[in-house]
Amino acid sequence: MQAGIYNFLNFLSLNQQFSIPIFQRNYSWTEKQCKQLFKDILKVSKNDENNHFLGSIVYLKQYSIVVSPISKIMIIDGQQRITTITILIAALTDFLFKNPQDNLSPENLISSYLFNNKEKGSLRYKLVLNDVDEKTLNKIVENLGSNIKLNFNKDDSQRIYKNYEYFRKNINDNNVMNIYKGLHKLLIVYIALDGNDDNPQLIFESLNSTGLELTQSDLIRNYVLMDLDVDNQNYLYKTYWQVIENNFRDKKPKTFDSFIRAYLTTKIGKVPTLRGNDIYNNFKEYSERFNNFEDLVKEIYKYSEYFLNFAFNEEKDNDLRNAFISLNKMGYDVTRPFIMDLYKDYDNDLLDKEEFIELLKYTESYLMRRFICGIESNSLNKTFAKMYEEMMNLNDKYDLNYLNSFKTILLLKDSYKIMPKDNEFMNHFKEADLYNIRTKNRNYLFDKLENFGFEKEPTNIESYTIEHIMPQTLTEEWKEELGSDWEETYKNYLNTIGNLTLTGYNSNLSNKSFKSKQEMKGGFKDSSIRLNKYIRNLNKWNKEEITKRTGRLFKLAKKIWPYPKVDENILHQIKVEHDNRKDKKIPSKSEKLRREYWETLSIELDKGSHNFYPGKISFNSFYILNFKKESCHISLGFTPSFKKIKIQLYIYNSKELFDYLYNQKEQIESELGEKLIWDRRDDKLSSSIFIEKYAYLNNKDNWDKLIKWHIDMADKFSDIFLDRVNEFES
Known part of the structure; x- marks a missing residue:
């Protein structure tokens, strides 16, 4: 290893070609980072004594069989800064071609910092990026000084061309000399690695770069690919890893990290924390079980397909996709490791579709009963991290199928992991405030109550709102209809399930009388909502009717979210053995x-x-x-x-x-x-x-x-x- 301080432009002007390895993430600096860099360059230009420290550039010299005076340099850390300065120099060059300045030559900028002037072909470029980034940067530098108007489209790198346009707009006659001067005052610490003696991966991990924070998946990709030769890097990246990343590209930020976390949970039986590099460190430990990285990457590739199929409803089988959609509406990401393991067995013909769907249904039931009963969800990530392993242990020991193993486990859960029985579920279902809950939970609840049994012709509840039958603001007419105990009825039943329904005319119904809500246009008698069927022909609405409707809805809820039943003899046997392990002594x-x-x-x-x-x-x-x-x-x-x-x-x-x-x-x-x-x-x-x-x-x-x-x-x-x-x- 060699290290030292170097003027950045002098470093860039050497007979070298900088390449970004295929495993590095794409260029990702935003306008925010460019704006800060631009500000720093202008600031240092106005101080004759000071320089500006840009950060470190870590690189590995590559050895080539091609005879050339150009040294090929693989950037390990510093990609974002090198790329951004190159974009700025390109924008400065473009300005100088269009707005000539004394003592500033755009041709010199091109030959010194953008091209290796005496080379041809791929060696001509000073900086070689990856994929779309490379095409967009080359489009810019190839057309400097020409009259061709560059048109960028969706196939171009958004970051490259947007940052190029940002610099172009901000360079003017008043600051052009300061930019040029400031660029010459940028310093770096260079760290040159020897591939034979130094470990690039360890050095990469130890760096505290001033660029954008690396995600856990960035670190994992680098770890897997960095130590391979270029041919193997290209093969594994293009065959597997790039396909995985492309599949996640249109998802929310850090979804790939979420997948890696869920994947690791299935493999190590515990949930990596989100603190620091815990996901990355657990991955490195797990990877030691493999003789080669290709087998590991193939496994990740396969699990990513499972993950996308169930977590983002990309499953091709209609019945299974509908079951995934229903579970996903609940928003419990903690189930993902468990579902991923089940999907693996389904994919390998160890679990049939019908049983898989039943497992998903009872997973919903477990989660929903706990939610209705107000049991906190903090522990669920640990519960589901071990669920598949517990199932397999019961399968092996008692020769049970997947579904009966799962039901048995749910029945054995106690304390804060418990699955509430019908009695507790009923009490909370009848009395809980089910209006002032999170929107996604409320939508899921009413979607299931409205559409259970009618899945082939479901009501799209997103176009409806929640209606209080007994309104939130009582009129004198309503108080009279509710009776002498109207205050108690209002206090105890307003936001309970028996008093809530769906309507497309919420603002019209408002606090109108019950009869008006029935008879008016868009009222309960006109409604096609199945939840309103019972209400249509009632003569009054009071505590007794709310209680009756609640009872009817609970009967429906028990069907939607059933309590598991298994063979009592087997359950008793497992309970006894379970208790005996804890209580071996005679009481x-x-x-x-x-x-x-x-x-x-x-x-x-x-x-x-x-x-x-x-x-x-x-x-x-x-x-x-x-x-x-x-x-x-x-x-x-x-x-x-x-x-x-x-x-x-x-x-x-x-x-x-x-x-x-x-x-x-x-x-x-x-x-x-x-x-x-x-x-x-x-x-x-x-x-x-x-x-x-x-x-x-x-x-x-x-x-x-x-x-x-x-x-x-x-x-x-x-x-x-x-x-x-x-x-x-x-």
């Missing part, structure tokens, strides 16, 4: 008593509706009621002597959350009607806020009272703390 009398108490309490919990959901029943002295938060949960418990029962808000590792709540101590205790014990536990990560009560658990006659206290206090804890935790996290 003591006290442990049996604890479990029996929690089982009895669990039955009572199922009878009501709560803002938490039960954890797994065990022999422990505590029973977790998940708070639908990863930061904390409610825990019921009692002391080992069984003389005290307690309830606590257990905070995992956030002293900030504890302090936030402690600052509201007086108000919280006032709302609860009890004094709390506030244990910050400065020597530990966790904290606790709890209350204890003397009780005697050994006497089962007391259990009804103890269970009632536990459940009542759990509801109070949930009501008091949930909003505050949400406020803190927001």
Whole structure:
């Protein structure tokens, strides 16, 4: 390796040809970067003492069998700066041809910095870019000094010609000399690598360039291709990698990175973080499993096809594509690694289409039931990262098919990974505010309710809006129709599913009376919306009718998002083996008593509706009621002597959350009607806020009272703390 400081224009004027390797990303500087460079050049031109440091240029000398005085240089880092300065010199040359200046020769600029003047053919060009970039740059430099008007089109590099036009527009008689002077004051640090002794890849990774940040896929592409000889680089890039990148080109920025992240998750069983270069580092580790990079690139190529087929609805089979479209409307990207593995097996004839579609349906059901029940989605990326592996383990051990394995796994999930049962799903479906939710979730919900069973002739709900049947602003006529308890009805039912429907005439319906909403043009009786069929012939709209419609919609919801059912004997066997792995020892009398108490309490919990959901029943002295938060949960418990029962808000590792709540101590205790014990536990990560009560658990006659206290206090804890935790996290 050789390194030093060099004047940039002197460096550019040497008998060299700079080439950008095929694996490097295309030219990507925007007007923003060009504007800053232009500003820096003008600024340094006005100071006779200072120079401007442009950054580093790292290159590798290439050895050629062709005898030529021109040295071929492969740029490892610095492409964006070299290309931009070349574009600026071309724009300056164009200006000088059209606006001659004393002591400034456009011909000298061309022969010194744009062409190797004595060479012919491809060696003639100072800078050789990739693909479209090269064609567009050559079009510019070949026509300098001619009267030909350049026409750029969609086949040209947008960045190259737009930046060229930017510089042309900003060069004028007042600044042309300063630009020329400033260009001569640009310095670089050059780092010349020896291919035999230096590792270009390690040096490339260690650079902290002043250019645009490299994406994880940029780093991965360079890692795969950089150490190969030119022929292999060209073969792998043009046969596989370029095809992949072209397929992602019209997608949102960083979609390719998202694919690589999902692909890696399927391979390593964990989700690479978005911090730093974690995706890249995990890829390098995974790549060591391959004997050659061609096999690795072929695998990435195949998985990219799977990804695009399901994630962007490019699947050719209509039934499967419709299933993908339905799942994608939910917007849960965390499922992608799992779906990609399923698609791989489908592609290899290990999974048939019908079963694949059923797996997608139950994936929707799992996600939707959790959403309706307000269970946070933070943990889903880890859940789906392991889902396929868990399925395969069950397949092998119990000889189950894909679908029954998946259903069994969903039924075994507990705590914050749980799939809500019908009872919990029903309670939340009936009572939840389903109007003030994210638009994509609301659209998905009403799309499914409207079109289930009519998929061949679906209603396009995007042309409709959500209508409150009982309006958001009540008139006196509406209050009279709702009855004496109109305030309670309005408060409890306004935004619930039973009071919501679809209409194309939202502004016309507004807060008109129920009868007017039925009879008017575009009203419920005219409506072709299936959700309005039940409403057409009703005589009134009040709490009873809202409740009835809610019940009808829930019956439909259970069909759309079913709870999984499997052979009870197999499920019991798997549960027993699952529990035995955790509880290998024979439980003591006290442990049996604890479990029996929690089982009895669990039955009572199922009878009501709560803002938490039960954890797994065990022999422990505590029973977790998940708070639908990863930061904390409610825990019921009692002391080992069984003389005290307690309830606590257990905070995992956030002293900030504890302090936030402690600052509201007086108000919280006032709302609860009890004094709390506030244990910050400065020597530990966790904290606790709890209350204890003397009780005697050994006497089962007391259990009804103890269970009632536990459940009542759990509801109070949930009501008091949930909003505050949400406020803190927001």
